[in-house]
Amino acid sequence: MTLRRLLLLAQLPFWVLLVAAFVLLSGALDARVQATEQAAQTRATLTGIGQVMQHVVDLETGLRGYVIAGQLEFLEPYEAARAALPTELAVLDGPGRESQRLGRIRGLIDRWQTEVALPEIAARQRSEAEAGGLVRTGQGKKILDAVRAEVAAYRAGQTQRLAALDTAASAQLRRLRLMLYGVGGAALLASIIATLVSAQRISRSFGRFTAAAQRLTDGETGVRVDTRGPTEIQTLSGAFNHMSGGLELAQGLARTHADTLAARNEWMRRLGEFGDWMQAARSLEEGARILECALPELLPGTRGTLLQHNASRNLLLPLAVWGGETGTATPPDGCWALRRGEAVTPGADRLAPACLGGPGGTYTCVPLFSHGETLGIMRLRPEIEGTGLSADLLAVLPGIVRQVSLALAGLRLQDRLLQQTIRDPLTGLFNRRRLEDELDTQTAHATASGQPLSLIALDVDHFKRLNDTFGHDAGDAALVRLSAALRDLAPPGSTPARPGGEEFSLLLPGHDLAAATALAERLRTQIAGWTLTHAGISLGQITVSLGVAEYAAPLSTPSALVRAADEALYSAKRQGRNRAVASQPLNPEAWLALTPG
Incomplete structure (x- = not known):
């Protein structure tokens, strides 16, 4: 036997009771509905007869007002009631509604119209006295009293019928309630018995599943x-x-x-450890070394190049390489990944051509962006040519790219902030702070290694007069031009700086006093040959005075070296300007004057 048949047999008594209850309840409900409808019709009839009586009153009121006042507007209630009465009486007429009594009411109203209303209206049109005489006969009052009596009798009959219908409806409702209680109780009892019997039989079958499930829960296999x-x-x-x-x-x-x-x-x-190391880096060079160590571990089975975007040169410059790749600078316009803003695999993608200047074979270019800034690209190739990047690697690649992009953006921001703190905003040369740091570093190195170290101090001659004559914009233009010449002439490893105002310095590691003096003279000669213009106005000749000093005993401190170069500069000023003067050997008293107490 199937479980469905077992359940159906258990519920069969319950269904039989439901069918019987439906038949009984349907009959009782139909009787209740009929009684209710008849009661509603009787109430409507009572309302209608009341409306008829109201129209009769309106007839009498309108006629009385016209007889008294003689004005036609008093007949408006009369005319309205006379027009509405036929419709109201027609609605009331019907089977079971005392048609004979309604006929008598209609006849009395017609008789009152013919024998009373029309003659009194005609008489009033002739004279008030004649109309009053008709009223005093009392004929109209007799007929209306008869109408009221018939209406009262009709209403009493309908009221009695309504009471009988309400009594019948209440009896039907009681029978329906008792039937519901009986059928509901029997159905509930049958359902409980059937449910208990079925549950007992089914629970025995399902008990085995409960025990087995518990064994599975306990970890048994x-x-x-x-x-x-x-x-x-x-x-x-x-x-x-x-x-x-x-x-x-x-x-x-x-x-x-x-x-x-x-x-x-x-x-x-x-990946988190990589992010921590990148956050600890303080420059792009440090970040590149970390990337070269981390990317082979984070991207196993690949070789590639990370190229950063250099906006000033409009080039993609290699920053980190791994897996034996060789990075070369390429123009950013030739990279399809940067153009489309998404990863591109030329050769594997159906429509993707090779990047201009890209490597041969199969590779994938992934653009690096952060906050709308183009940082560069990561170019990957499988370690074994002819194979593709694994699905697992492609799944984690976006996370790695995002982490690398954020790290590069942070390092580039640090570099920009660092340059803002160590660079002069007008000329782009190092400022006084960076010059002092380099002085400390280079003097310590010179002391330890015995290598020569020299400092050139430079000052523009009559710069205040230039500012007063041509304005500060012209003065700034002259300083920018002079800083460009100083930067171009500065050898690799030197530190060109603008400590402030019209003063410039050039720190020269590896240069002795003679070499530094020759370099200062070459710079002076170059500047003296200029003829500057600004905004179409000639600024005339600009000259500079230079002082040169070498870091050697007794100039064994950074401040003493600076003071010696400044003293040589002042000497050049005193000798007529436009000249380079080297610091002379100092006697002990002069050395003590240059050394801070």
Whole structure:
């Protein structure tokens, strides 16, 4: 026997009771509805007869007003009531509504119209006295009293009929309520008995599943249940046994996924460690070294190049390479990834051509952006040519690119902020702070290594007069031109700086006093040959005075070196300007004057 048939047989008494209850309740409900409809019709009839009586009153009122006043507007209630009465009486006429009495009421109203209303209206049109005489006969009052009596009798009959209908409806409602209670109780009892019987039989079958499920919950493997019982129980037992086998397989897959997740967590840990190291970097050069160590680990099985975008040169310059790649500068306009703003794999993508200046073979270009700024590209190739990047690597590549982009953006921002703190905003040369730091570093190096170190101090002659004559804009233009010449003439490793105002300095590691003096003279000669103009106005000849000093005993401190160069500069000023003067050997008293106490 199937479980469906077992349940159907258990519920059969309940369904029989439901059908019987439906038949009984349907009959009782129809009787209740009929009684209610008849009561509603009777109430409507009472309302209608009341409306008829109101129209009769309006007839009498309108006629009386006209007889008294003689004005036609007093007949308006009379005319309205006379027009409405036929419709109201027609609505009331019908089976079971005392048609004979309604006929008598209609006849009395017509008689009052013919014998009373029309003669009095005609008489009033002739004279008030004649109309009054007709009224005093009392004929109209007799007829209206008869109408009122008939209406009262009609209303009494309908009221009595309504009371009978209400009594019948109440009786029907009581019978319906009792029937509902009886049928509902019987149905509930039958349902409870059928449910208990069915539940007892089914619970025995499902008890085996409960015990088996508990064993599975306790971690037991190889759990199976007996397949005895109804057909559905047998099917369910087979499904449970199949599920138990599938659960064993799923547990094995879960262990595999757990291992995969552990590997992914390890990768995330390495990515977080990479982010920490990049945050600790203080320059792009440091960041590049970290990238060259981290990218082969984060992107296993690849070789590639990370190129940063140099906006001033409009080039993609190699920043980090790994896997034996060689990076070359390429124009950004030739990279399809930067144009489209998405990763591009020329050759693998159906429509993607090779990048201009890109490497041969299969590679993938991934653009690096941060806050709308183009940072560069990451160009990847499989370690073994002819193979593609793995699906796992492509899945984690966006996260790596995002982390690298944020790190590069932070390092570039640090570089910009650093340049703002160590560079003079007008000329682009190093400022006093950077010059002092370099003095400390280079003097320490010179002391340790014995290498020569010299300092050139430079001042523009009569610069105040230039500002007063041509304005500060012309003075700034002259300073910018002079700083460009100083930067071009400065050898590699030197530090050209503008300590302030019209003063410039050039720190020369590896140059002795003679070499530094020759360099100062070459700079002076070059500047003296200029003829500057600004805004179409000639600024005339500009000259500079230079002082040169070498870091050697007794000038064994940075401040003493600076003071010696300044003293040589002042000497050039005193000797007539437009000249380079080298610092002379100092006697002990002069050396003490240059050395801070």
